Amino acid sequence: MSSSFGHHFRIHTYGESHGGGVGVIIDGCPPRIPVTAAHIQRELDRRRPGQSDLVTPRNEADTAEILSGIQDGLTLGTPISILVRNTDQRPGSYDEMAVKYRPSHADYTYDAKYGIRALSGGGRASARETIGRVAAAAVARQVLDTLHPGIRVLAWVKSIQELTAEVDPLKVMPETIESNAVRTGDPSMIAVMTERIKSVRSEGNSVGGVVECVIRNCPPGLGEPVFDKLEADLAKAMLSIPATKGFEIGSGFAGTLLTGSEHNDPFRMIDGRVRTTSNRSGGVQGGISNGEPILFRVAFKPTATIMTPQETVTAEGENTELAGKGRHDACVLPRAVPIVEAMATLVLTDHLLRQRANVR
């Protein structure tokens, strides 16, 4: 188990989907940063189930309690502990899953690794585990706003299956994304994406897609070669989110089709600053931010939980069949948007503080 992330702004998460609760400790947060429960709650509300008719009907208030590290709305510089109680416990609905491994879930691998497994709700492999990340990122967001105002981390649903949104990463506004339950940045795609999700859900099936994320106004100089390159830490952050299968930055896989003369980003002096006139680098060169927008994409597989019968085996090693019966979230993409933003915010805050230690 390794539930710590970050080097200087460091978080430690805990909690199964059922049990006392889930939460996070944030260690290394600078003192005197304005943080209230409301800052945290706002992000948790974006992440939680039951927000719209598109996502899982599991309905938990997910109320954050700050246990330590904040006094009168200011951080103390000491560890910040945030707890979200579990309230909607219905282990009964998972009974069959306790003995049959759900295909493409983590049931089998947890048993293989630990020889024991949380008997309901997916345990630590549940999406509920991400609550601690989102709560910590709400604090990190305040650190960025205080130490380096203007940095903006913004994600949206780029595609659902082959349905692809056209979004200008430099101009899309958060209001546009939050105004629709799909959380796409392209208003022309809302209806068709919504229809697709509802359609596959009605069939007891599921779909995946791509979340795109931009970081605007990131200062140059963040990222720590050679192993903690900014894109390397972003890649790890994203692949640690449940259901992800890929990460690409800037030109990504499509960039492999170009030649060097097509791909290179020319430098020009613009408004007295070194800029690039294209951004196939995705805002990072040699592992260090270059001041251009950081742009990356994350692939989410279709949700593993489906309602149709599937071949599987029991924990005792017998072939059998399983049909999902619990909660069914036909598409995680809308809820993944704030989680992608959270992980990017954590990476950025950590690297900002690391750079402060050494800058002259």
Added chain:
Amino acid sequence: MSSSFGHHFRIHTYGESHGGGVGVIIDGCPPRIPVTAAHIQRELDRRRPGQSDLVTPRNEADTAEILSGIQDGLTLGTPISILVRNTDQRPGSYDEMAVKYRPSHADYTYDAKYGIRALSGGGRASARETIGRVAAAAVARQVLDTLHPGIRVLAWVKSIQELTAEVDPLKVMPETIESNAVRTGDPSMIAVMTERIKSVRSEGNSVGGVVECVIRNCPPGLGEPVFDKLEADLAKAMLSIPATKGFEIGSGFAGTLLTGSEHNDPFRMIDGRVRTTSNRSGGVQGGISNGEPILFRVAFKPTATIMTPQETVTAEGENTELAGKGRHDACVLPRAVPIVEAMATLVLTDHLLRQRANVR
């Protein structure tokens, strides 16, 4: 700067492309593992320039010297230090680059971060930095062979631009890959890929592509949820390699086009073991290996160094032009193959040791 990688089997690299040398310390290697200089040299020889007429003509012997941690061909359990001297120093050929930022290189970002930069050869952003990784992985390879014989890490060139090889990850043999200078696993693509690389090189241009990698016979149970998931650590490892722009595991980005019922991997008992009858998970579920082959792909952009004039700026902030004059490696893919294998081997070895600490 962060030049450490791994939690338990931990490596620390150092060295600029010019200067005394490059190297690595390996800390946390189990004792009494058979390792000789020949094991290390074999992998360094696969990585070094000048192996064929396809890669950079820079020709350095890259001879590894073991400074500590090994006695009479066995590891002592103490830190293993390996040094490779720099010999082919021609800083003169980089003079112009010292004052003009090479487009899509790390010249500008190193200056932005550190306020100082190695004045020749790319410093720590040079491909030469990977020597320490490859040397360390040669030791890791011996750890795997001793503690868990049978694990096989194998990579090949999957594509050069749109030229795509057909390779069966379960059957391709290392001899097939090593037998051709392109290091593809598909004999039918050798000629056309070779021609492409030579063609772009003759134009002073460059190309990128995709390296694919399989880990066969990985035991189930490796990977540490939630942040050190096996795929998350692999993603970080791969994105820390120079010139990489993307990572995907199993179904990857293409998997986002499928529905859950198409994507899920059914479980079946086969030969008394839990197996999946498809492998869109890519050998990892919930961040933990499931015993199936681990399969992933890494995107490499076209080499930034090209011979045609490009717009850029000087370190003093003047617009100018730059045409590459130094060494020109039109395609890094063949040399990237052993580096991808090296990083995968390091991740796997680290996770194997971590799991040993807790297993019961």
Added chain:
Amino acid sequence: MSSSFGHHFRIHTYGESHGGGVGVIIDGCPPRIPVTAAHIQRELDRRRPGQSDLVTPRNEADTAEILSGIQDGLTLGTPISILVRNTDQRPGSYDEMAVKYRPSHADYTYDAKYGIRALSGGGRASARETIGRVAAAAVARQVLDTLHPGIRVLAWVKSIQELTAEVDPLKVMPETIESNAVRTGDPSMIAVMTERIKSVRSEGNSVGGVVECVIRNCPPGLGEPVFDKLEADLAKAMLSIPATKGFEIGSGFAGTLLTGSEHNDPFRMIDGRVRTTSNRSGGVQGGISNGEPILFRVAFKPTATIMTPQETVTAEGENTELAGKGRHDACVLPRAVPIVEAMATLVLTDHLLRQRANVR
């Protein structure tokens, strides 16, 4: 702030003396270790105030709640989160301390470091912070009992000022220590030590002393040279406990008076094992346990809180006087005993798991 301890069995603590509560996350605990709330509560009860008429009258139940990581009395291998609520909140009694720096407390240094400070009860510098450590060590204790039964960690009050107990580290029984409120291992010293503590308390004064600790049946081979030597990690662990001023192992400072021929521990084969016939090494040689009892001592200064007027300054920089009015614990030694045991247990468990990763 750095509230993490350990490399493989790793704990993260949080919590101010006033606020929602204090607690700990344990990461890296092996799965299927038997742990119940009762195991944790037993150790917390030994540490808490109000146990006897010798220690601080602050009376909190200190009830541990397990939030995650344990199911049906067995660890899951996932992070174990333990929370102890704060209940006895009387910030009023600390009003004067909020503006005047208490001499030899951490009030001034917290302000100097963070520019902000918990306004009551000492915040993170309070003895209450150690609850998370003790709770985590109760879990570690179970890990030792499961993976390596027989290891015994036992501490006692060696001295109160000049009053020094004669204790045989190889024979003293926990029942002897726990049977008296002073927690000394020498029955002949109970009365005089008790009298001393009551006497200084009646004067509004305080006293310090030395806690001695033995680890019996520690296997040889634990400790990681060169920086994570067993004695180095023990020293750090002990000096991280509030009010400690010194650490010595084996012969310690007194050993500097001997010559080498007097100090060296001869080796002899005894019962087929390599043993030493004296133990001035204190059970550790070259940073690694040698199988002999590990024996060390920790110096605790007299409690800083006293009831007599003292010179000090205000947070605004004015000279003033302060007389303690809050709770007054005239001697922390009896309560320090379980904390010393806890930190030693954490160090040992961490090193046991680290050794398992590499052993062959």
Added chain:
Amino acid sequence: MSSSFGHHFRIHTYGESHGGGVGVIIDGCPPRIPVTAAHIQRELDRRRPGQSDLVTPRNEADTAEILSGIQDGLTLGTPISILVRNTDQRPGSYDEMAVKYRPSHADYTYDAKYGIRALSGGGRASARETIGRVAAAAVARQVLDTLHPGIRVLAWVKSIQELTAEVDPLKVMPETIESNAVRTGDPSMIAVMTERIKSVRSEGNSVGGVVECVIRNCPPGLGEPVFDKLEADLAKAMLSIPATKGFEIGSGFAGTLLTGSEHNDPFRMIDGRVRTTSNRSGGVQGGISNGEPILFRVAFKPTATIMTPQETVTAEGENTELAGKGRHDACVLPRAVPIVEAMATLVLTDHLLRQRANVR
């Protein structure tokens, strides 16, 4: 094995006493710090054997080679690798020791831990291992001088057996200490200490003693509660030095004899700053520096290598006798002085950089 030290200014050492060499990588050093080989060599010369007729006659030039991270006398911000070759290899003189465990050396414990051991010269347990620490501290010294000029780290021999120097930690000058081969700060004790060392050496015996160290002009605010308290990290640093058995800060063990009213350090405003009028805290309160001189002492046992016959066992488990024949350093204290300074400098530099990341 764990050969890394520090969190932000992080060093990794390697090397056995015999083999290719010993050295260090420094990671996290700020860029543009003036460092030359001469800075490093000066400290290595203070540490090396053969400086005077008081210390071990082993005579190695110990010449430092900078392999990376420094260009034209300035740090690049990249890892600094420093190598010192082994030259004085006389494995023959250790033959008997290869089969007989030297009492109070690390021969037996290395075998117990690793099942293998460097067959000559003590391997990683040799004093030669400290070369990497001293070289790294020479770089750290330059970081302190650049970022926070005025901090002074100074150590001296406080006692040899019962012979105790009277030294004023606030006034003693480095010239006074360096001017005598004993490295004591009390001129009146030079002759008697020298005589004692020569006397025990002539008997083939050895002696230990105490090194005292002061850090002057340390700014308030350094140290990271609760586990990385400044005194905790100093304690670990000191107990990681070979042959150490104890650490105390400020009043130390003697402070346990005082009452609180005697021990507390009153605060007064002096020259507009918060000061204490006594310094029993030793410059640290609650784990954080308070701006007063940091004062601590380290106990060194008598050297284990003596020339008289001792009881021991062979690696095969036979009782036997051993009389030392190799090099004989009757007292390590004079050479320990620069090593104590080095470790204190590393701790301080690391904490200074950590504080910079969070300060506002």
